[in-house]
Amino acid sequence: MTVSIQLEVNGKPVQAAVEPRRLLVHFLREDLGLTGANIGCETSLCGACTVLLDGDAVKSCTMLAAQADGASVTTIEGLAQNGELHPLQEGFWEKHGLQCGYCTPGMILSANYLLAQNPSPNDEEIREGLKGNICRCTGYHNIVEAVKYAAERMS
């Protein structure tokens, strides 16, 4: 069977028929070509697949595409506006918040959610907010600096 879904992805309406077992991350990557949401651990731990679902950070590997029917999804591809990097993207650039970049889209979307909840978090709150995102190369120090940079830019 297939399930008809209608949702908004990065501000654009999307309509599709998906297999019930289609995970949101596969739908975004393979059906829509939005490969920013990465598949890391596949066990809901690493956060590389994090996207925003109606503004909330969620792990798209632990969600059926069918569950996103009617929702508004934002991926890393949807953050830059009019060719201008989002302050978080700029922060990761300026503060060297990445090396390989695999975790970066998830980090940035989790940080985006964190800043929406708490516009001026301290270091501890940033680390707690990014607990669901694992980086295996940069180390977290510069990631925290990048989020602080963005928080200042966005205030």
Place this chain on the structure above:
Amino acid sequence: MYPAQFDYRRAGSVDEALGLLQEHEDAKLMAGGHSLIPMMKLRLAQPPVVIDIGRLDELKGISEAGGSVRVGSLTTHADIAASDVLAAHCPVLAEAAGHIGDAQVRNRGTIGGNIAHADPGSDIPPVLVLLGASVHLQSPSGTRSVAAGDFFQDLLMTDVGEDEILTHVEAPALGAGTGAAYLKFEHPASGYAVVGAAASVTVQNGRCIAAGLVVGGVSATPTAVDVSSLVGSDLSDDAIAAAASGLDAEDPIGDIFASGDYRVHVGKVYGKRALAAARDRAS
């Protein structure tokens, strides 16, 4: 990593969901999917039909009335952790929900899905048992409630019948003079509790008149500890340590990360700390 194929049905009401459960043998209910989808991806669960109840607003929300708090089964951990109602009337439940997984998991996972899954490393079950909460279930033949202490039957096994839906949990609001705390020794990778200790202490005129301690992660189901020795005591650190050392488990869970004996030991330590934190909040 794909789940096995299944048919998907979305329920528009509790009644419709109950009808779908009758119709489809071995169907699974999905709320936020944060216990079920990982199980399905690992093929530990291969339900032929998934009934999505995630949109049933009638099962969402937190309220307080007549000295008890009511939490709908589809309420997310994030909403529970941030609830003003719970902060005022039952903060220990919000505290435990805030310890679950991470922000993304708390945004999707629900209290009903969590306790129906009944993972021994889950944070909510010991708190519900400590509070003397009741779990409310609905089936085509009516509604019933079961005490949290009887709800958790074994590893991943609960009292929910095949034709039933978990609608809400109800817990007594914490009264004046009562402090409660949930402390967790977290598995660094999975975020589950290796051991989680939920404790409450009620103080009147400087003396303890009631105390409770329930430890999760040690056995298949939450383990209540007899801490009645604290009643009438001055709640000294020594009295608390002695009470918490009563934690005993016949057949503790052991795995590659933590042996059964180790879990019991850590359970006593965290039980002591949780009781001390509850004491400090009681005054």
